Amino acid sequence: MSRTARILLVDDNLNLRQAVSSLLKKAGHEVIEAETGTEGLHLAKAQKPDLVLLDVVLPDVNGIEVCRRIKGDPALTGCFVVLFSGVRTLGDDQADGLEAGADGYIARPISSRELLARVEAVLRIRRAEAEAAHTSEALRKAHAELEIEHQPYHLPAPTTAGCGETDRSIGENLPRLAGTGPRLPARSNPGEDIIR
Numbered sequence: 001m002s003r004t005a006r007i008l009l010v011d012d013n014l015n016l017r018q019a020v021s022s023l024l025k026k027a028g029h030e031v032i033e034a035e036t037g038t039e040g041l042h043l044a045k046a047q048k049p050d051l052v053l054l055d056v057v058l059p060d061v062n063g064i065e066v067c068r069r070i071k072g073d074p075a076l077t078g079c080f081v082v083l084f085s086g087v088r089t090l091g092d093d094q095a096d097g098l099e100a101g102a103d104g105y106i107a108r109p110i111s112s113r114e115l116l117a118r119v120e121a122v123l124r125i126r127r128a129e130a131e132a133a134h135t136s137e138a139l140r141k142a143h144a145e146l147e148i149e150h151q152p153y154h155l156p157a158p159t160t161a162g163c164g165e166t167d168r169s170i171g172e173n174l175p176r177l178a179g180t181g182p183r184l185p186a187r188s189n190p191g192e193d194i195i196r
Helices: 014-026 037-047 063-072 091-099 112-149 164-177
Strands: 006-010 030-034 051-055 080-085 104-107
Touching (some): 006 037, 014 030, 014 112, 030 037, 037 051, 037 063, 051 063, 063 091, 080 091, 091 104
Parallel strands (some): 051 080, 080 104
């Protein structure tokens, strides 16, 4: 699986957005930028990013609400969301974000190195989950194929219609079949085939 990720960065602060975008691009990621929560939701649905870095304080829709909507959209099931804020940094703020479905919460200010390390950690988790889902699906398919292959084969039940004659014939010949009737002559030379 590729280490390059598609990241949607939603932040209304142009300078911070450009700085984080530049950092992520230098790390080899594709970055899509949005300035508002509404724009972020639209781009998330259209671009299906691997990760959304989402500011909590936005001019229109609160980042926690945007996170809740992304996580509630079945079309965005594999999309991870990490909230960040320089204003809402208390433990309760972070708990609110995580309870809304966020996969992480970053309090700013943060160093470039730490930000990249946190992004990479979340992406590793996402890749592991995607690989586990892929493996699980492959195993499910293999299991279904094995179940079909190993279905017991049931022969149709024998019928008894018209078996009276066969039963009588077997009954009359049973002594010979069991070895109590007349025997075939023994071979004179065991290595010789007898043709009569």
